[in-house]
Amino acid sequence: MNYDIAILGGGASGLMAACALSEGGRRTVILEKQGRVGRKLLSTGNGRCNLTNRSAKPSDYHGARQAAQFALKTWPPRRIEGVFARLGVPCAADEAGRVYPMSRQAASVLDALRLCCDERGVETLTDFCVTGLTRSKAGFEAVAADGRRVRARCTLVCTGGLAAPKLGASGEGYKILESLGHAILPRFPAIAALKTPPEPVRGLKGIRAEGEITLLSGGQALRTEAGELLFAEAGISGIAAMQLARQVNEALRAGRSCAARLNLMPEALSLSERAKALPKRRAEDFLNGIVPKRLGQALMKAAGIDMARPAGSLTPSELRRLHDLLTGWTVPVTGTQGFDQAQVTAGGASLKDFDARTMQSLRCPGLFAAGEVLDVDGDCGGFNLQWAWSSALLAAEGINAYLTEGAP
Numbered sequence: 001m002n003y004d005i006a007i008l009g010g011g012a013s014g015l016m017a018a019c020a021l022s023e024g025g026r027r028t029v030i031l032e033k034q035g036r037v038g039r040k041l042l043s044t045g046n047g048r049c050n051l052t053n054r055s056a057k058p059s060d061y062h063g064a065r066q067a068a069q070f071a072l073k074t075w076p077p078r079r080i081e082g083v084f085a086r087l088g089v090p091c092a093a094d095e096a097g098r099v100y101p102m103s104r105q106a107a108s109v110l111d112a113l114r115l116c117c118d119e120r121g122v123e124t125l126t127d128f129c130v131t132g133l134t135r136s137k138a139g140f141e142a143v144a145a146d147g148r149r150v151r152a153r154c155t156l157v158c159t160g161g162l163a164a165p166k167l168g169a170s171g172e173g174y175k176i177l178e179s180l181g182h183a184i185l186p187r188f189p190a191i192a193a194l195k196t197p198p199e200p201v202r203g204l205k206g207i208r209a210e211g212e213i214t215l216l217s218g219g220q221a222l223r224t225e226a227g228e229l230l231f232a233e234a235g236i237s238g239i240a241a242m243q244l245a246r247q248v249n250e251a252l253r254a255g256r257s258c259a260a261r262l263n264l265m266p267e268a269l270s271l272s273e274r275a276k277a278l279p280k281r282r283a284e285d286f287l288n289g290i291v292p293k294r295l296g297q298a299l300m301k302a303a304g305i306d307m308a309r310p311a312g313s314l315t316p317s318e319l320r321r322l323h324d325l326l327t328g329w330t331v332p333v334t335g336t337q338g339f340d341q342a343q344v345t346a347g348g349a350s351l352k353d354f355d356a357r358t359m360q361s362l363r364c365p366g367l368f369a370a371g372e373v374l375d376v377d378g379d380c381g382g383f384n385l386q387w388a389w390s391s392a393l394l395a396a397e398g399i400n401a402y403l404t405e406g407a408p
């Protein structure tokens with residue numbers, strides 16, 4: 001059977017586009033390489049799906065920011081919430097503007113999209129890994145790894161990025177776009193834990209602390225994030241640290257070294273007054289109540305202070321050293337976790353080859369793309385799904401116009 005539109009990839013953007021296109025009566029097929037659609041969606045927001053962010057603005061995006069800005073203006077977060085409300089998923093936001101389904105279950109977001117597709121007659125072919133796409137006068141033909149073929153008047157590429165291969169990420173989408181004349185920009189992990197040498201963080205694995213983390217590179221402070229920091233075997237995780245991954249990778253790729261400066265005492269405290277108030281407290285317990293115990297001991301060690309000494313014996317310069325470590329402990333950053341652990345891909349198909357108003361290719365008429373396969377990535381906080389939904393809805397409008405204007 002010939003379809004109006006073949007959607008390559010049944011993830012966030014593919015499912016949203018399918019819902020929108022089928023509402024207008026378009027014969028729509030989703031070609032999904034995995035055994036079921038939307039597996040990654042189930043893992044989003046720790047299983048709760050942070051589906052957009054009411055405070056989203058262009059500076060929350062990287063890569064082709066202008067395209068993100070246009071999508072945000074046309075399909076702002078409140079409008080996306082309206083789409084979900086009509087799909088039967090009312091949403092609620094937390095104090096940071098992060099929007100979740102009222103059920104706080106990612107499964108309900110996926111179910112709503114799936115059920116809508118079923119109700120509107122979208123066909124879904126699973127275990128259909130598209131390996132090739134050709135264009136002829138009659139439209140497009142997608143070929144699967146097992147030889148199956150599907151024809152459609154136009155095609156929407158929604159194959160996602162390279163992050164989290166266990167959830168279906170792979171590179172075929174880029175190859176397909178490249179084969180049809182599109183430039184693919186270098187890709188690297190964004191939103192991933194930072195790697196450090198093992199020594200500075202030895203023994204801290206599993207410790208969580210509230211604080212600020214600043215990325216230093218080339219003698220400059222590039223970005224500061226506040227929030228929970230989670231120490232790992234040889235690295236630092238937690239949302240605040242993971243937000244810095246994109247800039248770490250950018251800097252390292254440009255040959256610049258990186259370090260993270262940690263402020264573990266954002267509330268100003270006088271350590272000399274504390275030493276006077278608690279003179280008998282042994283150094284190993286001196287920071288008890290300010291930072292987690294093992295972290296306090298690691299800082300004492302870094303300050304070169306003997307754990308057995310009473311606080312009353314600490315000299316002003318030792319207390320200053322300790323204060324500097326609490327507010328500016330600096331550890332080298334050697335990289336980030338790879339795509340297997342990352343949440344998002346930076347880079348991808350260049351938006352220079354697409355009309356960002358319709359998401360149609362400028363190289364290959366009738367070909368559209370949306371979501372993470374394109375060169376847009378957002379910060380952590382619902383911004384990436386916001387891009388997936390909004391670019392998909394722009395593409396659906398673009399496809400409708402293309403089909404109405406008499407495509408093959």
Ligand SMILES: Cc1cc2nc3c(=O)[nH]c(=O)nc-3n(C[C@H](O)[C@H](O)[C@H](O)COP(=O)(O)OP(=O)(O)OC[C@H]3O[C@@H](n4cnc5c(N)ncnc54)[C@H](O)[C@@H]3O)c2cc1C
Nearest residue numbers: 009011012013033044045130160168172371372382384385
């Ligand atoms: C653990 C985790 C948590 C996250 N949490 C959040 C969050 O809370 N909020 C947020 O905004 N973002 C979050 N993200 C990011 C967000 O999930 C993605 O940016 C978003 O899913 C991208 O949507 P997409 O449609 O472009 O790609 P995807 O949702 O990845 O979908 C791509 C689909 O294409 C299929 N596919 C790939 N290649 C082929 C092929 N050759 N043939 C057929 N099918 C193919 C894949 O199997 C997949 O189903 C998270 C990511 C991860 C990994």
